Amino acid sequence: MKRKDKAKAESINDKATHYHQKIVNYLESHELKELCYTRKSRVKSKNDILSKVDRKNEEDRKTKYKIDHITDIVGLRFIVLFKKDLIPVTQKIVDLLCNDKSEKNPFLESEVEEIIYYKGNVSISNISRKIQESFSCIDKEVKESISNEGYSSIHIVCKLKTDNHDVLPNKYRIPVEIQVRTIFEDAWGEIDHKYGYKARRESSSSHPTLDKHLKTLKHFVDACVDYADLIVEESEIEINHSDFSRVLNIPENPKDLSKLFSHLDIKEDYIDEYKKAIKLKNKSIDDGNSKSLIDCADTFLNIKSRYIKNKGSSYDDEFTFYCSLNYGFCCLVDNTERGIKQAKDIYLDLISLDPKNSLVLMRLGQTMGKIKESDKSISYLKSSYEHALKKDSNFKIKKTDINYILSKVPKTVGYYIWLKIHDSSETLTEESIQSLYQDAYDFTLKGFQALDSHKYPADYIEYQNNLTYYLTEIYKIDANSNLKDQITEKLSEIKDYYGSPENIDAATLDTLVNAYAVLEDKDNFVLYADFLKKKIFVKDYNFDDGEALEMLMLIDKANSLLTDE
Template identity: 30%
Template sequence: MPDDQYVALLVSSEGDKAVGPIIEFMRRTGLTSGCYAYKFRVKSKEDLIHKKNRKTQEKPHYKLADITDVVGVRLVTLFKGEMLSTYSKLIDILASNPADTQLLHTTPEEIIVYRGTSAFDDLANEIQSITEAKFEAPNFVSKTSAEGYSSIHIICRHIKNINELNGSGYQYHLPIEIQIRTVFEDAWGEIDHKYGYVIREGKDAGSPINNSPHILSHLKVLKDFTDACMDYAECIRKEALPELLDLTTGTTKTISVASDEDILQRFLSMGIAEEFVQRYIEARSLRDEAADESGAIHDGRITAASKYLQAADLFSSLCNELTRGDFAISLDSGGKLAYYYCSMNEALCLMSTNLPEYMNAAIDKYSFIEAHYKNYPLAKMRLGQALCKAGRLEESIEKLRQAGSDFRELGAKSQEEGVWSDNLPRADYEHMAFTQPKILGFTLWKKSQRPGFVSVQEKADLYFEAYETTLKCLDAKEVDARRYFDVQNNLLYYCVGFAYCAPKDDVRLNEIRSKIPDLLDGMVTKGGGTDQMRIEDLDTVFKAYAFLEDPKAKEIARDLIQRCLRKDANLVTTLRISIAEVAQEYLDSGTIIAI
């Protein structure tokens, strides 16, 4: 029989491995889609030992294998009414045993409904009814908490059987405790756990640990306030819900992208329910909020990633609603178009997090879309973009080239006939006219930076192709000043890169050299001078001046070093350190060591 130290370490380690796939499974199946937030944790070896030792004082035969909350997941809703829908989704998942499940297909081990002091009706009866509709004789318990705590706790098991802990006729699956509560209850619970934790045994049982004895009274008052907030929020939700379903009030104007108005009207004309369209609008609004925050530093980027994932959950839920989890079910034309836009948005949100664990999920989603919507060029372009971010450059370049060929062919046909199809609306065409060559040019450049994979001649060819490809961005209509400046930066960078690495007898060299002064002058003029430029843009200007052997190169090199490394810099990254190193080498030796 393994000792407790070994068992606790094994169980905790298996929990660490399992929690990521569990959360991704919950996201993919739409369980988290209606949640304001979700959290998770795994008990450490020390936590498991401590809990076992504490429990054995009450139950002498208590074992580590009896602990039921090795993995903890908390699903937090904004409103009390949303707790029921979240719980219902969980029960459906446990009962239906979906593909690639992470949860054991069996009756929940235990379901506890903690009843608080909220003015709204107790949820226990409804929760029991939802459970009994799927499982016979579930282990259901309803409790009243002395502190007024309200939450739903469900104990289920992970799909994997841990062989090392198997006894005679016994299989051990990691226990997962899933809690569902409102944001108000969650906030109070965190404060209560931090300051109201009490001694459990002995003459001082019931007293707060390391805190004033009056803390419990204060926490009780705080609980009354949070319950009132929860009830009032529910009143607001019930009052507002009818208006949220009315699209005639102008709520579609919250979407800032003009093309979205056309998409929404197309949904309605094809018979998509107004309530579904409203939730699509809300998901797009959340995605736009994340995009606005993604340029912020530090916490802003973390917040943006979190919002992108929440938006992805909402789009995933809409996809699941359309197909009931089975895409093989035939969709009518309206449903197929709605599924396309919802799944494209979900994948874009996953890709926009720039987190490796979600990038692969985005690639899988885009690959699925491309396979089922073969004549939709935007899907190919987005798949190519995701592959580039994942470092799969050859595949990325192939998809991006296919997307470019397809959208130009379809666009020319639509312009000739004067009719734009669902697989390439005018807005998608105009978007791709700028974005596809810019992304392809960047991917070609990225391929040129792989040391040992390309020769000097191949590197020069890739720079030249990146330049010629990116030139096509300038054919796009209504390019705003910021995006135009970005393209000018890329064009100048590719020209300078080609000029540095191309053989002296390359027939293209004189042509490219002649472009550099005009591109450089345009960047400095349109950028408002070098003092106003971003560091990455200033780096391009510095390298262009260095190539032209202009004395300004040294002045800008010194400025770059100071801006990259100064203590009050907003974000000192490895990229900026690299920029500073190249600038310093130029000051020391007069040469550029990397481009």
């Protein structure tokens, strides 16, 4: 070892120790401390600096590794309990690096050299989008990396501005590596570093089963991270129990899937596994099997994880995109708090990749509706319809999917507008209610006008039913003869479709009863009210029991008003 390198390492250690103390003192008084479970820090000793240089050059003599190449002279590690806490801690670190101009800030005028997000196990990494957003104010690419060992952490390498020194080069800056990870990942990382890192570096000293044991331990760690998040998520998310809509499921023919991925160089094994997963998904939905849906979700992510590893790149293509899309769908259909939260995260990630993807927008719209974010739900669903018309997504969407969106989404938009009115915690004015129902009618009408009534008669009459309901609600607030004629015409079409009142389902009967009450048509009101009551008494309906009771009360009230008149 050169004497010059020894002097340089000693000077760097002295300088780093000085700045490390400034960092520790600063963090003691900084709110970042309150967001973490704990934190660790250290400075590389002179011997550690020299040893690292020797080791790197021993591993690869071509690199000519130097002291200046070391990026973790000072190491800071912020440890959190839950994966969700990674984001606010990261955002505070970015704020410290970019916005805190106080003289006490040791990172003042520091340079961010590198940002890496080690995603770890792909199946639990659904915060990529949020991490990217956290660094939006830093003009530096956030690199994403997936290690064979499943290592998961956020790394930020920055360089502190330092005073000139005789031994150190001019403008030398102390490298600081900042890490953010969960407490479970930290425990596994320490064990892997102590036993696995050395074994991988020195293959001759490797125990035959050590790698297997470490990977098994990593699976347990991933499960702990997920389970801890589940505890938090179930205490925070609120499902909209008034939302009885079924998740829009587009029928898929596995035979058509090869065309979707034909431009990609994918092994047939992956395509075959994907087709089997699609079949499992469809069967699970038909059977209403929650456990099977969760298994199905894991299957899609397992396929994606192995495909990415084989490809050697985390760059998303149609195949990884659709694996993630189906993962989110299985979680959403499961309709649990955890499932809906996971679906929301994955769809937001996918939207960041393809903001104009009508399929993802549709899924995200229904997800938001299920967690009482009605305005976002309506907005995403409307965007889904508009982009399906334009067909301007980055990733390919099958023609059958586009047609499905154009025929189903407008009706779903109307439903969520109705739900917004129905579930509003505020007292809405008549003017705002009328405006919302008009919006529901106008957007639903788009799907109705594009629908082939001969090919989809059931959808056609369901559209008629919804349009009639919206017109009736508008007429209640602002009666005019033009609307009355439209309502009457639609009522006739609905009755003609069913032929006999006995064939009409309870939800449609409710629309008829409501409309005839508003139109003050006593005879038809009484006729269809009796049929509705019979269905309610035998529980022949697919809505909530509370709604059924509310219908009976409205029938009695309307009957009294019509009789009095």
